[in-house]
Amino acid sequence: MSAVIELRSVSRVFDSTPPVHALRAVDLTIQAGEHLAIVGPSGSGKTTLLNVLGLLDRPTSGTYLLDGIDAGTLTDAQRAGLRAARIGFVFQAFHLIAHRSALENVMFGGLYQGVNRLERRRRAIDALARVGLSHRAGFRPDRLSGGERQRVAVARALAVEPSILLCDEPTGNLDSVTTASMLELFDGLVADGLTVCVITHDLGVAERAARRVRIVDGELSEAAPVVETVP
Amino acid sequence: MSTPICTPPSRFRLVDAFDEMLAGVFARPTRSMLTTLGTVLGLASLIVTLGLSRTAGSQIIDQFDELRASQVVVTARSSGGQQGSGRLPWEVETRLDRLNGVVASGAIADVANPGPVRTVALVDPSGDYEHVVPVLAASPGLLDALRGRIAAGRWFDQGHIDRADRVAVIGVNLAQELGIRRLDVQPGLFVGDTFFSVIGIADEAVRDRGLLGSVVITSAAAAEVFAVTRPERVVIEVELGAGDVIAAQAPVALAPSAPETLAVAAPSLPQGARDRVAGDVNSLFLLLGLVSLVVGAIGIANVTLVTVIERTSEIGLRRALGARRRHIATQFLGESAAIGLVGGILGASVGVIIVVIVSAVKGWTPVLDTWMPLLAPPAGALVGLLAGAYPAVRAARMEPVDALRGRD
Numbered sequence: 001m002s003a004v005i006e007l008r009s010v011s012r013v014f015d016s017t018p019p020v021h022a023l024r025a026v027d028l029t030i031q032a033g034e035h036l037a038i039v040g041p042s043g044s045g046k047t048t049l050l051n052v053l054g055l056l057d058r059p060t061s062g063t064y065l066l067d068g069i070d071a072g073t074l075t076d077a078q079r080a081g082l083r084a085a086r087i088g089f090v091f092q093a094f095h096l097i098a099h100r101s102a103l104e105n106v107m108f109g110g111l112y113q114g115v116n117r118l119e120r121r122r123r124a125i126d127a128l129a130r131v132g133l134s135h136r137a138g139f140r141p142d143r144l145s146g147g148e149r150q151r152v153a154v155a156r157a158l159a160v161e162p163s164i165l166l167c168d169e170p171t172g173n174l175d176s177v178t179t180a181s182m183l184e185l186f187d188g189l190v191a192d193g194l195t196v197c198v199i200t201h202d203l204g205v206a207e208r209a210a211r212r213v214r215i216v217d218g219e220l221s222e223a224a225p226v227v228e229t230v231p
Numbered sequence: 232m233s234t235p236i237c238t239p240p241s242r243f244r245l246v247d248a249f250d251e252m253l254a255g256v257f258a259r260p261t262r263s264m265l266t267t268l269g270t271v272l273g274l275a276s277l278i279v280t281l282g283l284s285r286t287a288g289s290q291i292i293d294q295f296d297e298l299r300a301s302q303v304v305v306t307a308r309s310s311g312g313q314q315g316s317g318r319l320p321w322e323v324e325t326r327l328d329r330l331n332g333v334v335a336s337g338a339i340a341d342v343a344n345p346g347p348v349r350t351v352a353l354v355d356p357s358g359d360y361e362h363v364v365p366v367l368a369a370s371p372g373l374l375d376a377l378r379g380r381i382a383a384g385r386w387f388d389q390g391h392i393d394r395a396d397r398v399a400v401i402g403v404n405l406a407q408e409l410g411i412r413r414l415d416v417q418p419g420l421f422v423g424d425t426f427f428s429v430i431g432i433a434d435e436a437v438r439d440r441g442l443l444g445s446v447v448i449t450s451a452a453a454a455e456v457f458a459v460t461r462p463e464r465v466v467i468e469v470e471l472g473a474g475d476v477i478a479a480q481a482p483v484a485l486a487p488s489a490p491e492t493l494a495v496a497a498p499s500l501p502q503g504a505r506d507r508v509a510g511d512v513n514s515l516f517l518l519l520g521l522v523s524l525v526v527g528a529i530g531i532a533n534v535t536l537v538t539v540i541e542r543t544s545e546i547g548l549r550r551a552l553g554a555r556r557r558h559i560a561t562q563f564l565g566e567s568a569a570i571g572l573v574g575g576i577l578g579a580s581v582g583v584i585i586v587v588i589v590s591a592v593k594g595w596t597p598v599l600d601t602w603m604p605l606l607a608p609p610a611g612a613l614v615g616l617l618a619g620a621y622p623a624v625r626a627a628r629m630e631p632v633d634a635l636r637g638r639d
Contacts, residue, residue, distance in 0.1 A: 057632060069238055078238045080550075081242075081553060084241040084552060108549075108552055112243055117250070
């Protein structure tokens with residue numbers, strides 16, 4: 001297996017008084033096909049880590065390799081290109097666009113890769129089928145349930161055909177039943193060979209991941225026993 | 232996995248940008264339409280103002296106004312028997328035709344008591360062959376100055392004047408009355424006791440149709456036979472707009488030593504007054520149009536700013552999906568420009584319709600420069616572009632991390 005993501009002593013310091021050390025010399029390698037959960041309490045640096053991994057934020061120091069490409073040496077435009085082509089985001093708040101149908105929302109995946117409309121449509125139809133929502137393609141988000149909305153968001157991330165799916169509290173707005181079906185969906189995607197990284201503070205969600213890392217006060221520790229991390 | 236050699240920047244295809252722009256505009260159709268209102272009103276009032284002033288300006292050039300506006304008449308001022316009453320010369324063409332703006336000029340006088348006009352020298356007791364008709368003395372330029380036309384034969388020239396030839400041109404109505412149909416038989420007529428050869432028949436005299444029922448003889452013959460020494464009036468055809476200038480110059484040219492003794496009937500200028508009134512109204516409406524355009528721009532800026540703030544999380548999402556700042560700016564600029572463009576199209580249409588309706592009500596011919604309605608849509612788009620600049624910059628400056636959390 002090759003590494004999709006490689007962090008080498010990555011730090012992120014926010015310039016405030018006093019400076020906030022959100023990440024302290026984090027080392028993390030995610031192999032292709034892995035299902036990883038990053039857990040930690042609020043304010044532990046989880047979101048900062050996700051932003052760095054998602055190329056939404058630059059680390060203050062350290063090296064970040066995505067698919068072997070050193071993201072630190074890239075221009076903003078190239079980082080945007082990398083983000084467009086290789087990272088699929090799933091957010092807690094779904095971030096679907098209200099006045100577009102499910103299919104149109106999924107078609108946003110690949111929009112900024114310069115993929116033409118027909119190809120994006122084809123990909124979107126496939127992605128909706130993968131999350132089991134083909135029958136809802138023409139529905140607007142306000143007519144979908146919470147679980148269906150998150151599935152549409154996952155389909156949008158899949159339509160990117162990403163190297164890694166980065167999920168930020170994907171079940172944070174869902175009830176337990178929907179959460180369970182969401183986790184089954186992730187299991188299925190991992191089984192298909194997709195690399196999935198889930199950031200969560202939910203015990204059940206973390207347990208489903210094959211590998212867990214814990215972040216506390218910006219420091220990452222491998223294979224922390226999940227039970228003890230939950231307050 | 233092989234390491235890619237280059238990492239291409241993200242792209243936003245033009246056709247996709249166009250799609251996104253349309254989707255953005257039509258996401259809230261009512262709001263978009265209301266946003267265009269300012270631009271519509273502004274551009275419509277600009278077009279109505281310019282179009283109506285153009286239309287009204289063109290109406291002055293109808294036939295009646297045109298005839299009056301192109302005519303200057305000089306007469307001798309009668310000073311009630313006092314010394315120094317005005318004297319007009321006969322040879323007006325040489326004095327006036329050199330003036331810039333004069334098209335043609337000629338002098339004319341009525342011959343007083345010329346006696347009956349007959350075609351035969353008989354004294355007919357029954358009077359059947361006698362006609363009392365006006366007899367006019369004229370200078371060679373008169374025919375052109377009256378916009379006259381000769382149907383048959385010719386008008387007289389300076390040679391006839393110099394020789395004081397007894398020749399006459401008669402109007403077509405009189406020719407019918409006298410039974411003169413052909414000139415090749417060298418017809419003639421008696422005015423009083425003097426014989427004149429008829430050398431031409433005039434069938435048109437736009438400025439003085441009385442000529443068509445008259446006998447016109449040369450000024451020189453009139454002087455010799457009827458002792459007509461002075462023309463009564465000088466008719467000058469001027470170029471449009473030259474009336475005022477010629478009216479000032481003509482008396483000096485005709486009577487250099489005593490120009491004040493001549494009276495000038497210049498084109499009365501209701502046109503000038505109309506233009507002044509129209510000018511005031513015009514600038515007011517132009518100002519109003521510009522003000523509503525500015526208000527329209529502020530409206531677009533406002534709504535776009537609200538839209539940007541409403542769509543903060545969408546902006547964050549787009550950034551996460553690989554959009555660069557310029558892609559975000561392009562999208563919002565495109566949306567505001569599209570709203571401005573639609574406003575321009577609607578404004579041009581409304582403006583043209585109003586010009587046509589007002590023209591129809593007033594019985595005018597609508598006149599509109601083609602470029603005006605064609606320029607309105609790009610002008611509207613430009614207004615939208617300018618108005619969208621600040622909101623677009625605001626949108627582009629948002630940090631994706633913050634935007635995804637709904638903070639701008």
